[in-house]
Amino acid sequence: MDYYGSQMSRLIEQLSSLPGIGGKSAQRLAFHIIHMPKERVQQLAETILEARNNVRYCSQCCTLTDQETCPICSDPSRDKKTIMVVETTRDLAAYEKTGKYEGVYHVLHGAISPMLGIGPSDIKLKELMQRLQGDVEEVIIATNSSLEGETTAMYISKLIKPTGIKVSRIASGVPVGGDLEYIDEVTLLRALEGRIEL
Protein backbone atom coordinates (compact mmCIF):
# COMPACT_ATOMS: atom_id res chain seq x y z
CA MET A 1 0.00 0.00 0.00
CA ASP A 2 1.18 3.48 -0.83
CA TYR A 3 0.86 5.47 2.40
CA TYR A 4 2.57 8.59 1.15
CA GLY A 5 1.31 9.25 -2.35
CA SER A 6 3.38 8.54 -5.39
CA GLN A 7 5.71 11.57 -5.42
CA MET A 8 6.73 11.17 -1.78
CA SER A 9 7.25 7.44 -2.35
CA ARG A 10 9.39 8.16 -5.38
CA LEU A 11 11.56 10.54 -3.39
CA ILE A 12 12.01 7.92 -0.64
CA GLU A 13 12.83 5.28 -3.23
CA GLN A 14 15.42 7.46 -4.95
CA LEU A 15 17.09 8.40 -1.67
CA SER A 16 17.23 4.79 -0.51
CA SER A 17 19.09 3.86 -3.68
CA LEU A 18 22.08 5.88 -2.40
CA PRO A 19 24.87 3.96 -0.64
CA GLY A 20 24.52 3.71 3.13
CA ILE A 21 20.93 5.01 3.12
CA GLY A 22 18.47 2.38 4.27
CA GLY A 23 14.69 2.61 4.08
CA LYS A 24 14.31 4.38 7.43
CA SER A 25 17.00 6.99 6.71
CA ALA A 26 15.46 7.59 3.30
CA GLN A 27 12.09 8.28 4.92
CA ARG A 28 13.65 10.64 7.45
CA LEU A 29 15.53 12.53 4.72
CA ALA A 30 12.45 12.72 2.51
CA PHE A 31 10.35 14.22 5.35
CA HIS A 32 13.16 16.63 6.12
CA ILE A 33 13.36 17.77 2.49
CA ILE A 34 9.60 18.25 2.26
CA HIS A 35 9.69 20.56 5.26
CA MET A 36 12.72 22.54 4.10
CA PRO A 37 12.15 26.05 2.68
CA LYS A 38 11.74 25.77 -1.11
CA GLU A 39 14.82 27.94 -1.79
CA ARG A 40 17.01 25.57 0.23
CA VAL A 41 15.73 22.57 -1.71
CA GLN A 42 16.37 24.44 -4.95
CA GLN A 43 19.92 25.22 -3.77
CA LEU A 44 20.57 21.60 -2.81
CA ALA A 45 19.29 20.28 -6.15
CA GLU A 46 21.38 22.83 -8.08
CA THR A 47 24.51 22.05 -6.08
CA ILE A 48 24.16 18.35 -6.86
CA LEU A 49 23.61 19.03 -10.56
CA GLU A 50 26.48 21.51 -10.83
CA ALA A 51 28.90 19.18 -9.08
CA ARG A 52 27.85 16.28 -11.27
CA ASN A 53 28.26 18.39 -14.42
CA ASN A 54 31.58 20.03 -13.57
CA VAL A 55 33.58 17.69 -11.37
CA ARG A 56 36.01 15.58 -13.35
CA TYR A 57 39.45 13.99 -13.08
CA CYS A 58 42.53 16.24 -12.87
CA SER A 59 44.47 15.92 -16.12
CA GLN A 60 47.63 15.22 -14.09
CA CYS A 61 46.84 13.25 -10.95
CA CYS A 62 43.27 12.03 -11.66
CA THR A 63 41.87 13.42 -8.40
CA LEU A 64 38.40 14.94 -8.52
CA THR A 65 38.38 18.63 -9.37
CA ASP A 66 36.25 21.15 -11.26
CA GLN A 67 39.23 22.55 -13.13
CA GLU A 68 41.44 21.09 -15.86
CA THR A 69 44.25 20.72 -13.31
CA CYS A 70 43.62 20.43 -9.56
CA PRO A 71 44.94 23.05 -7.08
CA ILE A 72 47.71 20.69 -5.84
CA CYS A 73 49.09 19.99 -9.33
CA SER A 74 48.83 23.70 -10.23
CA ASP A 75 50.73 24.76 -7.10
CA PRO A 76 54.29 25.70 -8.17
CA SER A 77 55.66 25.07 -4.66
CA ARG A 78 54.76 21.35 -4.76
CA ASP A 79 57.54 18.92 -5.60
CA LYS A 80 56.45 17.32 -8.88
CA LYS A 81 59.26 14.76 -8.73
CA THR A 82 57.67 12.91 -5.82
CA ILE A 83 54.36 11.17 -6.52
CA MET A 84 52.30 9.50 -3.81
CA VAL A 85 49.94 6.87 -5.16
CA VAL A 86 46.63 6.58 -3.27
CA GLU A 87 43.43 4.64 -3.90
CA THR A 88 40.89 7.44 -3.53
CA THR A 89 40.52 11.21 -3.36
CA ARG A 90 39.53 10.72 0.31
CA ASP A 91 42.96 9.19 1.00
CA LEU A 92 44.56 12.20 -0.68
CA ALA A 93 42.53 14.47 1.59
CA ALA A 94 43.75 12.53 4.65
CA TYR A 95 47.40 13.11 3.69
CA GLU A 96 46.74 16.75 2.80
CA LYS A 97 45.32 17.29 6.28
CA THR A 98 48.72 16.46 7.78
CA GLY A 99 50.07 19.52 5.96
CA LYS A 100 53.51 17.92 5.84
CA TYR A 101 53.62 16.24 2.44
CA GLU A 102 55.08 18.47 -0.25
CA GLY A 103 54.96 16.20 -3.27
CA VAL A 104 52.05 15.53 -5.59
CA TYR A 105 49.62 12.60 -5.80
CA HIS A 106 48.23 10.06 -8.18
CA VAL A 107 44.71 8.78 -7.47
CA LEU A 108 44.00 5.27 -8.76
CA HIS A 109 40.24 5.29 -8.05
CA GLY A 110 40.30 1.76 -6.75
CA ALA A 111 42.61 -1.18 -6.20
CA ILE A 112 43.30 -4.39 -8.04
CA SER A 113 41.00 -7.17 -6.82
CA PRO A 114 40.94 -10.47 -8.69
CA MET A 115 38.03 -11.52 -6.47
CA LEU A 116 35.87 -8.60 -7.53
CA GLY A 117 37.12 -8.81 -11.10
CA ILE A 118 38.94 -5.47 -10.89
CA GLY A 119 42.09 -5.63 -12.98
CA PRO A 120 44.97 -3.19 -13.64
CA SER A 121 43.13 -1.64 -16.58
CA ASP A 122 40.14 -0.77 -14.35
CA ILE A 123 42.13 1.71 -12.25
CA LYS A 124 44.16 4.79 -13.27
CA LEU A 125 47.40 2.90 -13.72
CA LYS A 126 48.05 3.67 -17.37
CA GLU A 127 47.81 7.37 -16.47
CA LEU A 128 50.43 6.86 -13.73
CA MET A 129 52.84 5.11 -16.10
CA GLN A 130 52.44 7.98 -18.56
CA ARG A 131 53.39 10.50 -15.88
CA LEU A 132 56.53 8.52 -15.08
CA GLN A 133 57.93 9.33 -18.50
CA GLY A 134 58.46 12.84 -17.16
CA ASP A 135 60.98 13.92 -14.55
CA VAL A 136 60.08 11.77 -11.52
CA GLU A 137 62.45 10.71 -8.73
CA GLU A 138 60.26 8.76 -6.33
CA VAL A 139 56.91 7.01 -6.29
CA ILE A 140 55.51 6.45 -2.79
CA ILE A 141 52.86 3.75 -2.79
CA ALA A 142 50.25 4.59 -0.16
CA THR A 143 47.50 2.16 -1.06
CA ASN A 144 45.57 0.66 1.89
CA SER A 145 47.03 -2.30 3.75
CA SER A 146 44.10 -4.50 2.75
CA LEU A 147 44.69 -7.51 0.50
CA GLU A 148 43.67 -5.41 -2.53
CA GLY A 149 45.91 -2.53 -1.46
CA GLU A 150 48.92 -4.86 -1.04
CA THR A 151 48.24 -6.60 -4.35
CA THR A 152 48.10 -3.22 -6.06
CA ALA A 153 51.30 -2.03 -4.37
CA MET A 154 53.14 -5.15 -5.48
CA TYR A 155 51.87 -4.85 -9.03
CA ILE A 156 52.85 -1.18 -9.31
CA SER A 157 56.31 -1.70 -7.86
CA LYS A 158 57.02 -4.48 -10.36
CA LEU A 159 55.87 -2.22 -13.15
CA ILE A 160 58.03 0.73 -12.07
CA LYS A 161 61.20 -1.13 -11.05
CA PRO A 162 62.59 -1.46 -14.60
CA THR A 163 62.34 2.32 -15.11
CA GLY A 164 64.95 2.92 -12.39
CA ILE A 165 62.66 5.32 -10.51
CA LYS A 166 62.78 4.86 -6.72
CA VAL A 167 59.69 3.06 -5.41
CA SER A 168 58.75 3.04 -1.74
CA ARG A 169 55.85 1.76 0.33
CA ILE A 170 54.46 3.57 3.38
CA ALA A 171 55.42 1.81 6.59
CA SER A 172 53.19 -0.37 8.66
CA GLY A 173 51.70 1.40 11.61
CA VAL A 174 48.73 1.75 9.41
CA PRO A 175 46.70 -1.19 10.74
CA VAL A 176 46.01 -4.12 8.43
CA GLY A 177 42.77 -3.68 6.57
CA GLY A 178 42.70 -0.10 7.82
CA ASP A 179 41.08 2.52 5.68
CA LEU A 180 43.48 5.46 5.29
CA GLU A 181 40.82 8.09 5.73
CA TYR A 182 40.03 6.96 9.29
CA ILE A 183 43.60 6.98 10.53
CA ASP A 184 44.86 9.93 12.53
CA GLU A 185 47.40 12.35 11.11
CA VAL A 186 50.26 11.36 13.41
CA THR A 187 50.01 7.73 12.31
CA LEU A 188 49.86 8.81 8.66
CA LEU A 189 52.97 10.95 9.05
CA ARG A 190 54.84 8.16 10.82
CA ALA A 191 53.89 5.77 8.02
CA LEU A 192 55.11 8.26 5.43
CA GLU A 193 58.40 9.04 7.18
CA GLY A 194 59.10 5.36 7.82
CA ARG A 195 58.49 4.32 4.23
CA ILE A 196 60.61 1.47 2.93
CA GLU A 197 62.20 1.31 -0.48
CA LEU A 198 60.89 -1.63 -2.50
Ligand code: ZN
Ligand atom coordinates in the same frame (compact mmCIF):
# COMPACT_ATOMS: atom_id res chain seq x y z
ZN1 ZN B 1 46.02 17.02 -9.85
